[in-house]
Amino acid sequence: MFAFMSLALLVALVFSLFRALRGPTVFDRALASNSIGTGVTLLLIVVGFLNERPDFIDVSLTLALLNFVSTLAFLKFWRHGDLSHVGEEPVE
């Protein structure tokens, strides 16, 4: 069961890696990198169960939080050009 899961996750990771290398805009790459982070988080848990060492769940918990925060920080930097921006929208 865990081998099947890891196979499916690896296929999905290859697809996401293709988009991250190819993507025409930077937002495509951000989307693909977020997707790769989610896949790696799941793959760490599955590999931990495969080797009968479920302690890897702690690592993947940290990785899930870091992936979330880093994607938001990357998007904020590309949107405002400054990480300490207040976040107010320009009025159109």
Add this chain to the structure above:
Amino acid sequence: MIDSVLTLVSWFFVIFGSFFYVVGAFGLIRMPELFTRMHAVSVSETVGSFFIIIAMILQSGWSLNSARLFFILIIFLFSGPFVSHALARAALFAGISPHDMEKEMVEDCTQSYPHSHVSPEEASECNQ
């Protein structure tokens, strides 16, 4: 008895979740532009990781590991919509609009008409 039922149910969740996950990643390479890609990935990846983690919770039983997996599940359920919302707003702010993408695709269709296998009827359908 209860072990075999648990294994059966978690196999169901594994196949369901893996199917959704792989289809979402396939949409990431097959969809034509940014917003459709975002739609494919954010929806199906949330569902796929939800089912995969539910299957692993069923496998690990009533232990500390299932509690950790539950927290990872909560993080995924929150972070997926947050990230796709921020990504869509950042892309709109940067000047990428879905409407422009649509126009570009229609122009591609008419340009490829004279020297391709697209018939005039199909090209006129494409223009509408």
